[in-house]
Amino acid sequence: MSVQSSEFGILSDEECDELFFVSSPILIRNERKDYERLQTVESKREFLFNFWKMRDQIPETPKNEFKEEYLERVKVVDNKYKTFVKRGVETDRGRVYLQYGEPDEVDNYPNEYNMKPYEIWNYYSIEGGVIFIFGDITGYNNYELINSTKRGEIRDDTWQRRITVD
Numbered sequence: 001m002s003v004q005s006s007e008f009g010i011l012s013d014e015e016c017d018e019l020f021f022v023s024s025p026i027l028i029r030n031e032r033k034d035y036e037r038l039q040t041v042e043s044k045r046e047f048l049f050n051f052w053k054m055r056d057q058i059p060e061t062p063k064n065e066f067k068e069e070y071l072e073r074v075k076v077v078d079n080k081y082k083t084f085v086k087r088g089v090e091t092d093r094g095r096v097y098l099q100y101g102e103p104d105e106v107d108n109y110p111n112e113y114n115m116k117p118y119e120i121w122n123y124y125s126i127e128g129g130v131i132f133i134f135g136d137i138t139g140y141n142n143y144e145l146i147n148s149t150k151r152g153e154i155r156d157d158t159w160q161r162r163i164t165v166d
Contacts, residue, residue: 003042003049016044022074022089023051025098073098083142092145096121096132100150103132116163119143127151135163 003009011019020035031051038044056064077094078087088094097103103121110117117136123129130150134143147159156162 003046006049008045008049008052011041011045011048013041013044016041016048019048020044020051022098023070024089025095026055026070070098073101081143083140086142091142093119093121093134093143096145100126114165115160116165117143118146118163123150133159135159137162 008016024032035044035047038047052064052067053059055066057066074089077089077091077097081088081091081094081097083091089098100123104124105122107120107122108117109115109119112118116139119134121132121134123131127150131148132145132150132153133147135146136143137146145154146162147156148154
């Protein structure tokens, strides 16, 4: 299949940029720089065609199951984690959800004594089990990632100080 005969062959410049934007959490290596250097809509279409083709887990089938599942996640996070000023995909919870999938367990702490609201997300199948802790630091429902046991993510063993109310 060629780019022209694929679903990417009809995307506008804006649609290409939007698809790339929501794909940010799963970019690897220099993909952001590579995309930002592209000047034409044709080159953006080709980039996106190859970007998703490389991630297709079952290339023998006509549809890209990974892409479809990922774009469903985008809808979920845009709906569930949006704030007054950010799309869900722009939030920390949205990024983690898009990158790692739905957590196995979520513990909500909306009103602990002397604490701002926070959530603990558990992923049991990543690295033998990892957690992500998000705190509503500002009080505007924008839960920021304040600690994680996942390699490569923010680590702050004194995270409670960031959500303690004096």
